[in-house]
Amino acid sequence: MPAADYVTAEDLRQLMMSAEERRHRERVEAEERARKAHDELVARFRDSHLTEAEKHALINHFKEAAERDEKELLVCRFPSDACTDGGRAINNSLPEWPDTLLGKPRDIYDLWHEHLHPLGFRLRARILEFPGGIPGDAGLFIGWSV
Template sequence: MSAATTELANESFMSADDLRSYMTQMQMAKASSAVSSMEAADKARKDLIKTLSEPIKVTPEFLKQVMSSLTLRMKKTAETGQSELMVMRFPTALCTDGGRAINNNEAGWPDTLTGRPRQAYELWRDHLRAGGFRLKAMIIEWPGGLPGDVGFFLAWGESRQ
C-alpha cells in the first residue's frame, strides 16, 4: 500500500465496501419513501372513492350554486377560445364495470355510473342537455395500462358526431 493510500484509509474516508453499503442504504431509504408515498396515495384514492360513492342531497340552493359556478368556469374557458371543459374526474371504481363501457363508447355507459358521477350525469341530462351542451366521458388515465380515471367533459362547440 502506498503512503497516499494508507493516509486515505486512515482518515474518515469511506472504503469501497463502505460506499457500496451507503449506496444500498440510500436506495432502501428511497424505496421506503416511495412505498410510503404509494401507500398515502392509495389511502387518498380509497377515501375519494368512498366520498364520491355517497350521493349528496341536491337542493334547489345547491343546484343554483353548482350552475352558477359551472357557468363562470364555462365563460372563462370560452374566453380562451376553447369549447370544452373537464367538469369532473373520478376513479373507474365508481363504474360498475370498471370503466369498460365508457372506454368502448357504448350507448349504455351512463347506466354503469354510481354515486356522485351518476348525479353529475343526471345534472347534465336534466338541466344542460336541452341547452345544447354535450357530455363526453373518457378514460383519461391509464396506470399500468389499465383504466384508472374517467373525465367528464362538457362541450358546447360545433358537434363533430
C-alpha cells in the first residue's frame, strides 16, 4: 500500500473529535427544535378556546364511550407547562388546581362546572407522565359512573 494511503493516529483523533462535535451539535439542534415545538404546543393550548362544534363533539364522544361500556373519557391531554404552575397543583391534588388552567383546558373545566357537573358528571385531572421525573402531559377526565 502506498504511504499516501496511510493515516496518522493524529488524523484519526481529529476525525473522532470532528464526529463528536457534529453529534453534539446535532443533539443540541434537536433539543432546541423539541423545545421550540413544546413551547408552540403550550402556547396553542393557552391561546386556544373550546368551540361550539367541539362541545357538541364532546357530548357525542360521551355517548360513544358509554356504548362501549366505558365510565369516563379523557377529554383533554395537554402539556402541564400550559398550567400557570407547571402542573404542580394537579400533581399534588390541590383544591385550587382549576385556577391554574388556561385556554382550552380552562374552557373544558368551565363547561363541566357550569353545565355537566349539575347533570351528575364528575371531573378528574391528573398528570399522565413524568419524563425525566418531572410532570409531563396532564389530562382532564370526565366521568359519569357513580
